[in-house]
Amino acid sequence: MRFGLFCTFDNPHDDFARAFAEQTSLVRLAEDLGFEEAWAVEHHFNAESPVPSCLMTLAYLAARTSRIRLGSAAVLLPFHNPMLIAEEAATLDILSDGRFDFGVAKGGPFPMQNKHFCVDVAGSREKTFEALALIQRLLAEDEVSFEGAHFRADRVRLAPKPLQRPIPTYIATSTPGITQRAATLGYGFMSGPPFPLKIVARNVAAYRDAAPEADPKLVLMRFFHLAPTRAQAREEAATFLAPFIARMRETTARMQPEWTEWFDVERVMDDSLIGAAEEISDRLREIETEIGPRSVVLKPLSPLLSKRSADLAVFSEAIRPMAAQAAAS
Known part of the structure; x- marks a missing residue:
């Protein structure tokens, strides 16, 4: 498995500049420690995770790093012009020297985003796939004409062209239907x-049913918190998670x-990497055996x-080697 860092640019101190500086330092540390990936979110109207443009943010991180791959987790396509x-x-x-992984999504259960961007929730799934189809053609073909329900292009010639052909693409989803569409299109999922x-x-399982020979290339994000004992780790993690869980339940x-x-809270902690070092190592082995992700990305x-x-x-230095x-024994 590969390992990465999930970058939400947390803002617990109500200081936007500090939030960006601290997250940047963590990405640079992750690269120095041998982590293979860093994934940045796109969040709108969210002072606690102020990342309205993950691509702009990743461009900055590309200039501050040299080896770690940089991924969008994810570009919310219904809110954007796909040509842009x-x-x-x-x-x-190009700026990352071919280190970019392109993750997309239709947007989560956050009604203010759809309201302010004037996007109908009911049509966001099909709008996402149509936008992605146009983007992939623009990245790959010399000249593109396209006529869809939401977007159109007339002999568009994209400049610049990417270094990677194709750019690795992932769809963030929790539903088997979208996962199966990702499989038939040859994308990974997050x-x-x-x-x-x-x-x-x-x-x-749904991915493999739809494309038995394909690799799901699963990017699995998990909450991560370490303490000397399992009890201490869960007590501390519960305090950090409780406000987030309450907001998500309401939404x-x-x-x-x-x-x-x-x-x-208890269920989320059970499915996270929370505990003492040896316990987290054991949990990683279980996850690899039961699910087989390509990458585990820590939050x-x-x-x-x-x-x-x-x-x-x-x-x-300790958990990954364990x-x-x-795995080798």
């Missing part, structure tokens, strides 16, 4: 930190009520940069 996203994706791929592992396993009750039962929970940095160091040794 194609231009920005190609530019980012699963966010709060979603149950049983749902992720179901979606991996999903209105827009995606079938998700509500998933947002329970440190502590609001303190010093604690997040220390936990990443322990993961790299998991690798267990």
Whole structure:
């Protein structure tokens, strides 16, 4: 498995500049520690995670790093002009020297986004796939004409063109239907930190049913918190997670009520990487055996940069080697 860092640019101190500086330092540390990937979110109207443009943010991170791959998790395509996203994706791929992974999504259960961008929730799925189809053609072909329900292009010649042909593409989803479409189109898929592992396993099975010979290339994001004992780690993590879980329960009750039962603090911790080092190593082995992700991407929970940095160091220097040794034995 590969390992990465999930970048939400947390803002617990109500200081936007500090939030960006601290997240940047974590990405640079992750690269130094041997992590292979860093994925940045796109969030709108969210002071606690202020990342309205993950592509702009990744372009900055590309200039501050040299080896780590940089991914969007994810560009919310219904809110953007796909021709502009194609231009920005190609530019980012060049600026990162071909280190860009292109993750997309239709947008989560956050009604203010759809309201302010004037996007109908009911049509966002098909708008996402139509936008992605146009983007992929623009990135690959010399000249593109396109006529869809939402977007059109008339002999468009994209400039610049990306270094990677194609740019690795992933769809963020929690549903088997979208997962199966990702499989038939040859894309990987991503699963966010709060979603149950049983749902992720179901979606991996759906992917393989749709494309038996294909690799799901699953990017699995998980909450991560380390302490000397399991009890201490869970007590601390519960405090950090409780406000997030409460917000998600309130939001999903209105827009995606079938998700509500998933947002329970104990359940989320059970499906996360929370505990002592040896316990987390064992959990990684279980995840690799049961689900087989290509990448496990960590979302440190502590609001303190010093604690997040220390936990990443322990993961790299102790937990990852333990998991690798267990796999080899």
